[in-house]
Amino acid sequence: MNSNLNDLSLKKKRRQGRNQTFNPSKHNVLLWFILSLVLVLLLWELLCRLMNVPAFLLPPPSEIAKALWNLRTQLIGEHLPTTLQEAILGLAISIVLGSGLAIWMRISATVEKMIYPYLIMSQTIPVLALSPVFIMWFGYELPGKIAIVVLFTFFPILVGTYDGLKRTEQEMVELFQTMGANRRQIFTKLQLPSALPHFFSGVKVAATFSVSGATVGEWLGASEGLGYFGRRAAGNFQAPNLFATVVLLSLMGIIFFLIFRWLEKRFVYQEAREEKRK
Amino acid sequence: MAVSEVLGCHQVSLRYDERLIIDKLSFHVTKGEFVSLLAPSGGGKSTIFKMINGLLEPDSGEIHLNGLVAPSRLGKVGYMPQKDLLLPWRTIEENAAIPLEIRGFSRKEAGDIVQERLCAFGLYDYAKAYPNALSGGMRQRVSLLRATLSDSELLLLDEPFSALDGITRTEMQEWLLAWCVREQRTILFVTHDIEEALLLSDRILVANNKPIREVKEYKVEFVKPRHSSLRFEPLFVHMRKEMLSYLQGGMADE
Ligand SMILES: Nc1ncnc2c1ncn2[C@@H]1O[C@H](COP(=O)(O)OP(=O)(O)OP(=O)(O)O)[C@@H](O)[C@H]1O
Numbered sequence: 001m002n003s004n005l006n007d008l009s010l011k012k013k014r015r016q017g018r019n020q021t022f023n024p025s026k027h028n029v030l031l032w033f034i035l036s037l038v039l040v041l042l043l044w045e046l047l048c049r050l051m052n053v054p055a056f057l058l059p060p061p062s063e064i065a066k067a068l069w070n071l072r073t074q075l076i077g078e079h080l081p082t083t084l085q086e087a088i089l090g091l092a093i094s095i096v097l098g099s100g101l102a103i104w105m106r107i108s109a110t111v112e113k114m115i116y117p118y119l120i121m122s123q124t125i126p127v128l129a130l131s132p133v134f135i136m137w138f139g140y141e142l143p144g145k146i147a148i149v150v151l152f153t154f155f156p157i158l159v160g161t162y163d164g165l166k167r168t169e170q171e172m173v174e175l176f177q178t179m180g181a182n183r184r185q186i187f188t189k190l191q192l193p194s195a196l197p198h199f200f201s202g203v204k205v206a207a208t209f210s211v212s213g214a215t216v217g218e219w220l221g222a223s224e225g226l227g228y229f230g231r232r233a234a235g236n237f238q239a240p241n242l243f244a245t246v247v248l249l250s251l252m253g254i255i256f257f258l259i260f261r262w263l264e265k266r267f268v269y270q271e272a273r274e275e276k277r278k
Numbered sequence: 279m280a281v282s283e284v285l286g287c288h289q290v291s292l293r294y295d296e297r298l299i300i301d302k303l304s305f306h307v308t309k310g311e312f313v314s315l316l317a318p319s320g321g322g323k324s325t326i327f328k329m330i331n332g333l334l335e336p337d338s339g340e341i342h343l344n345g346l347v348a349p350s351r352l353g354k355v356g357y358m359p360q361k362d363l364l365l366p367w368r369t370i371e372e373n374a375a376i377p378l379e380i381r382g383f384s385r386k387e388a389g390d391i392v393q394e395r396l397c398a399f400g401l402y403d404y405a406k407a408y409p410n411a412l413s414g415g416m417r418q419r420v421s422l423l424r425a426t427l428s429d430s431e432l433l434l435l436d437e438p439f440s441a442l443d444g445i446t447r448t449e450m451q452e453w454l455l456a457w458c459v460r461e462q463r464t465i466l467f468v469t470h471d472i473e474e475a476l477l478l479s480d481r482i483l484v485a486n487n488k489p490i491r492e493v494k495e496y497k498v499e500f501v502k503p504r505h506s507s508l509r510f511e512p513l514f515v516h517m518r519k520e521m522l523s524y525l526q527g528g529m530a531d532e
């Protein structure tokens with residue numbers, strides 16, 4: 001009788017498996033994107049050639065590709081690793097400090113009250129304007145660059161994690177209390193996992209910001225790095241070289257983003273996404 | 279007699295801000311009994327449960343567990359809330375294991391205990407599924423399984439079937455009837471559905487006023503195991519009418 005009953009009351013709906021990520025519609029999206037990219041590049045190339053746009057204003061894609069190829073050892077062997085190092089170290093520090101502070105704010109009401117106003121202010125302060133100050137404090141070497149990356153990435157992570165921790169449903173907390181859970185159990189078994197999606201949203205934003213942060217740091221003064229190279233190229237009106245660094249920086253940002261999206265898919269249960277699909 | 283009393287509420291009162299919700303309410307539940315608390319919507323049923331399980335403290339009066347005054351009750355009563363409140367990132371078996379983990383069992387031990395019980399709840403095939411893949415009725419069963427894994431004789435079930443559609447609801451009522459016959463737990467069940475209360479209970483406490491002041495007691499003596507076709511029996515229909523007019527009488531007084 002029991003199994004009979006199951007059949008009746010059961011929606012024949014299983015969890016969307018991970019192997020379904022490669023569904024046809026997703027393939028299509030990628031296909032269309034590649035197609036549009038090719039079209040845009042072609043149009044760009046054509047426009048430059050037909051209208052004789054001077055290369056120092058807007059180089060055609062072929063010139064940029066040529067520059068990338070010619071400068072490959074210099075760009076990828078020398079400048080890219082420098083920028084990568086700054087971005088990764090800064091991001092790592094932000095992840096530790098940002099989520100750490102968010103957790104502390106949830107644990108201590110005093111800390112929360114003291115920090116919360118800054119959290120609001122951080123949304124309005126132009127971090128770009130603060131960057132030179134950070135260079136003043138931390139110098140033109142690696143620490144200065146890392147400091148700027150932290151400046152760019154700290155708040156998105158703090159806000160995301162704090163929001164996530166804050167948003168745990170009160171009813172869930174109460175249920176845990178009725179089971180006799182102590183604060184530590186409520187925190188580790190309930191609040192932390194429910195904050196994870198928000199933490200990842202923050203980190204994904206921060207990951208792309210980290211590249212901007214490193215670039216700005218290098219603009220303000222450096223002897224190597226993609227930002228430094230790009231700025232020097234701009235100074236010399238070498239537009240193809242400048243665009244080559246932009247391409248590399250964008251790729252770096254995209255790859256960072258994809259890495260964290262992969263981690264998110266791996267570790268976060270994707271309820272929100274499935275609900276949207278319904 | 280006093281020894282087998284699992285839950286006792288003595289002259290319990292509670293107000294939210296200035297509004298009196300529960301006014302000097304007294305009742306008790308004996309070991310092995312299935313008692314329903316019937317009150318109109320918004321009357322304060324969930325509030326009574328939150329006092330019994332320790333989330334709220336009564337402003338006056340005493341709550342006894344197993345015959346003794348119980349000043350701290352958190353963790354001592356199995357509670358199934360009105361919403362199923364399953365954690366979306368945990369599988370069915372992991373959700374059910376939460377109370378065990380909190381009680382200090384290792385994940386492995388907790389998993390083994392849950393495994394043994396999944397069958398009785400018709401959840402065996404869904405151990406590794408996530409809650410959003412289940413129907414409402416199944417989710418309620420997971421929630422009930424979780425409640426039963428708390429370390430307590432008493433189970434509080436807060437309108438477990440109110441969100442279900444008619445057919446699923448009848449199924450779940452029959453399933454719960456069968457389960458109770460096998461398990462012999464002490465259950466306090468909250469509902470605003472008279473039929474449901476009559477079908478499931480040994481005793482029904484009806485409150486017809488706001489704030490909840492006193493409860494009128496109805497003994498339900500249909501033999502067990504019961505079946506949902508019971509609701510067509512003359513005595514059933516008669517009791518239903520009587521309780522309905524009692525409920526309406528109270529509301530008309532307001
Ligand atoms: N935390 C609270 N603070 C103030 N008022 C509350 C609070 N919780 C509930 N109430 C009010 O107390 C009354 C009783 O609420 P309660 O949830 O106990 O009723 P209920 O009988 O369980 O209702 P339902 O049938 O909707 O489940 C309602 O009027 C509700 O609005």
Ligand SMILES: [Mg+2]
Nearest residue numbers: 323324325360
């Ligand atoms: Mg309620």
